[in-house]
Amino acid sequence: MEKKRMVIESIYLRNFRNFSDFKTNFKDGINVIYGPNGSGKTSILEAVAYLSNPRSFRGARDHQLIKLGEKFFEINGKILSGNESHEITISYHHDEIKKEKIAYLDGFKVKRFRDIQEIFIAIPFSFKDYAMIDGYATQRRDFFDDIFSLLDLEYYEILRNYEKLLDERNDLLKEENIDRDYVIYLAKEMQPLAEKIVEKRETMIKELSKYLDPMFKVEYISEFKGKNIVDYIEEDIARGITTVGPHVHDDYTFYYKGNPAKYFASEGQKRLLYLSLVLAFRKLIEETKLYEPVFLFDDPVNVLDPHLLEKFISHLSGQVIIASLSPLLGAYNIGLTLEG
Numbered sequence: 437m438e439k440k441r442m443v444i445e446s447i448y449l450r451n452f453r454n455f456s457d458f459k460t461n462f463k464d465g466i467n468v469i470y471g472p473n474g475s476g477k478t479s480i481l482e483a484v485a486y487l488s489n490p491r492s493f494r495g496a497r498d499h500q501l502i503k504l505g506e507k508f509f510e511i512n513g514k515i516l517s518g519n520e521s522h523e524i525t526i527s528y529h530h531d532e533i534k535k536e537k538i539a540y541l542d543g544f545k546v547k548r549f550r551d552i553q554e555i556f557i558a559i560p561f562s563f564k565d566y567a568m569i570d571g572y573a574t575q576r577r578d579f580f581d582d583i584f585s586l587l588d589l590e591y592y593e594i595l596r597n598y599e600k601l602l603d604e605r606n607d608l609l610k611e612e613n614i615d616r617d618y619v620i621y622l623a624k625e626m627q628p629l630a631e632k633i634v635e636k637r638e639t640m641i642k643e644l645s646k647y648l649d650p651m652f653k654v655e656y657i658s659e660f661k662g663k664n665i666v667d668y669i670e671e672d673i674a675r676g677i678t679t680v681g682p683h684v685h686d687d688y689t690f691y692y693k694g695n696p697a698k699y700f701a702s703e704g705q706k707r708l709l710y711l712s713l714v715l716a717f718r719k720l721i722e723e724t725k726l727y728e729p730v731f732l733f734d735d736p737v738n739v740l741d742p743h744l745l746e747k748f749i750s751h752l753s754g755q756v757i758i759a760s761l762s763p764l765l766g767a768y769n770i771g772l773t774l775e776g
């Protein structure tokens with residue numbers, strides 16, 4: 437079956453980050469948004485990604501995306517999805533009276549945000565994220581959770597439901613008079629989801645590993661596996677938080693030539709490892725999905741040396757949008773000034 441190629445043709449931003457009113461076109465193939473620090477390069481990638489998955493890939497809360505002093509933002513994108521033209525608009529309104537996020541597809545209100553992903557998928561990678569190799573477990577979990585959510589929509593749903601229950605349980609555990617029965621009930625609801633998360637992480641890391649450069653290896657270790665959330669109720673009550681689950685101690689370890697990358701790999705090798713992960717993920721999408729998404733890369737030019745950058749660009753196909761401090765040869769360059 438022919439792949440559904442996804443392309444964003446233009447974007448129009450209102451009150452998004454530093455932009456009051458901004459429009460640009462994109463070409464199919466490689467696009468480079470270039471401009472000085474603070475001109476809004478990453479914000480444009482963030483807006484494109486938001487059209488596909490309405491939350492900031494930088495971890496910002498929605499209200500932080502609204503231009504300071506304003507009460508709403510709106511992102512509008514013209515999309516080519518296979519042979520069809522579509523228009524996606526997402527607006528977020530935030531003031532004392534209401535907080536409301538609405539998505540429209542071709543002028544009609546969308547019931548479930550994930551329906552948009554049938555039309556448009558844009559996958560962001562921030563090359564600064566290679567720091568997660570040395571960083572906290574939570575950064576590594578977030579990195580893989582994002583990737584796995586794109587590879588498997590069921591994983592995304594399970595994770596979302598688990599996190600909702602977790603938030604609710606953690607709020608309850610902080611109360612003075614804890615409703616013990618309900619806290620236990622929530623633990624029991626969370627347990628099967630937690631087990632499924634671990635199972636899916638194990639499967640997907642195996643799949644991803646097939647495409648990783650053989651110099652590198654990534655291992656997923658779940659300390660939660662075999663545990664039951666409900667058994668830790670006393671500790672949870674004492675500490676006011678859910679202390680076990682795949683959100684706590686589960687982690688990923690990277691290896692370079694058989695040794696833990698964190699301690700053995702040079703900075704350049706860690707960057708190469710990150711690049712290899714990105715390309716492995718890309719390959720996996722190519723092999724397993726019936727669509728060709730748009731890839732968004734923040735700052736590869738700063739992180740990769742010219743040789744790696746060339747290698748990276750030679751692997752790219754489909755539509756790609758890169759944020760960079762300077763224009764790149766052979767790309768469609770979109771310049772920004774500091775005013776946006």
Ligand SMILES: Nc1ncnc2c1ncn2[C@@H]1O[C@H](COP(=O)(O)OP(=O)(O)OP(=O)(O)O)[C@@H](O)[C@H]1O
Nearest residue numbers: 453454473474475476477478479500501502503504
């Ligand atoms: N909610 C907001 N309202 C107004 N301005 C904002 C808001 N959020 C961020 N900014 C500003 O928007 C500008 C653009 O930020 P962005 O991270 O997109 O820049 P960039 O071009 O990617 O920079 P760099 O090259 O330094 O990474 C920054 O000056 C930032 O301080």
